[in-house]
Amino acid sequence: MPCCQYCGEKIDEDAVVCSKCGGILVEEDTGWQEFQIQEKVDEAKHRANMYIILAIVLATVGLVAGSMFCASSSGIGFFGIVLVCLGVGCTASADRHEHKARNLKKRLGR
Numbered sequence: 001m002p003c004c005q006y007c008g009e010k011i012d013e014d015a016v017v018c019s020k021c022g023g024i025l026v027e028e029d030t031g032w033q034e035f036q037i038q039e040k041v042d043e044a045k046h047r048a049n050m051y052i053i054l055a056i057v058l059a060t061v062g063l064v065a066g067s068m069f070c071a072s073s074s075g076i077g078f079f080g081i082v083l084v085c086l087g088v089g090c091t092a093s094a095d096r097h098e099h100k101a102r103n104l105k106k107r108l109g110r
């Protein structure tokens, strides 16, 4: 199994970007066309946006539920904290996808 040339993470043979650092793994001669890369950029951006929206919704619901019910029910308060944590996790995923989009764009600029 090949490894990412940037971070050393193990990657699939047909992987286009590293799942860990978002580095571009395709070589110049693999026949990748500009529009294919642009497609990946759009896809990564789209996912990043989705994760951001999800993060905001989860964090908001979590905070509201947490603050409303924390006093009366520790169970729901805990549930709220879990939602906020999920939201934070989604933000991290969004960052990764944005990082990927940026890397792909850099490649387009070459």
Ligand SMILES: [Zn+2]
Residues within 6 Å of the ligand: 004, 005, 006, 007, 008, 009, 018, 019, 020, 021, 022, 023
């Ligand atoms: Zn990597």
